[in-house]
Amino acid sequence: MPTALITGASGGIGAAFAAELAERQHNLILVARSEAKLQQLAARLQQEFNILVEIIxxxxxxxxxxxxxxxxxxxKGWTVDLLVNNAGFGDYGVFADRPLEKQLTMVQLNIVALVELxxxxxxxxxxxxxxxIINVASIAAFQPMPYLSMYAATKAFVLSFSQSLWAENKDLGIRVLCLCPGPTESGFFKVAEFPTSLASSSGQKLLPAEEVVRDALKALDKNESNVVTGGFLNQIIVNMPRLMPRELLVNSVEKLFRGKGE
Structure with a gap:
């Protein structure tokens, strides 16, 4: 029975990966900060799917x-067959006005821990x-995003890094996928302190995390280097940098994401 290690496993996409992989008869190693949430998830998946679940x-x-x-x-003597680097967070606002410590923590989590693992x-x-290996990035990886500048930059790193690993390892029988979801049902917007008015006015429907995970695993089975989830609109968004001058694109994104009063 294969074993999967999932970071950020206590909720959102991480918990959805855990549930889907448990159903597919993977033993699990779940990593997150919240011991209570991990224990609850582990107990449920062990009972429902008769698998082994370890929490860290x-x-x-x-x-x-x-x-x-x-x-x-x-x-503990475990061999990890599938590593899912899902843990990460964002932060909304003018970069110079946001706490420096939070920006550096974002780099540590979104990039350094992912590279280390x-x-x-x-x-x-x-x-x-x-x-x-599945590294979770975002459609934000494909263009600069004023007011989410650090988040987009860290995810651009994840995309570039993951595709390089895909090329380096594909002939060895190792698959590396960068998952680039659009807006997804998770705690992202709350943690990022994203304005409710902007989230509701974007017109984009939040995709269920379970659907994102299923699309990711399909792409992994095909040994694709990256997958963008969320339908045709997200495909347009990630291809915009190929079609628009850089400055025009960034100015357009800035206007779109500028909060009231900026």
Whole structure:
């Protein structure tokens, strides 16, 4: 029975990955900060699908957290066949006005922990010549996004990094996928302090996390390097940078995401 490790597993896309993979008879290692939520999810999935579920309570925004998770897995004797780097968050507002500590924490979680975990677990996959990694980015990865500047920049890194890993490892039987969802039912907007007025006026329907996960796993089965979920509108959004001059695109996004009173 294969084993999947999922970060940010206590809710949203992470919890949806856990449920879908449990149904597909994967043993699970669930990583997040909330012990209570992880225990509740683990108990439910173990009972419903008769699988093994291990939880690791870890704040991945802490320096060295990825190594701590890896060492905990090695100590327990688990082999990770699928790594899902899902943990991450965003922050809305003018960059210069937002807390610097929050921006640096975002880099630590969205980039550093993801790189750390990918590097550590990929070595074993290359040795075995098997394994898969799913790195969760966003449609924000495809263009600069004023007022979500750091978030978009970190996700652009994830997209570029993941596609490079895909090319480096595909001939070894290792699959690497960058998942780029559009607006999804999760706690993202609340954590990012995204204005309710902007979220409601965008006209985009929030996609169920379960649908995002199913699309991701289909793309992984096809060994695609990236997948954009959420329908035709999101396909237009991610291809806009190819069609519009850079400055025109960024100015248009700035007007779209500018909050009232800016």
């Amino acid at each position: 309570v870890q704040d991945l925004s802490a320096p060295g957290a990825g190594t701590a998770v890896f060492e905990a897995v090695v100590k 990918s590097h550590l677990f990929l070595q074993g996959m290359r040795h075995r010549k098997s394994g898969s």
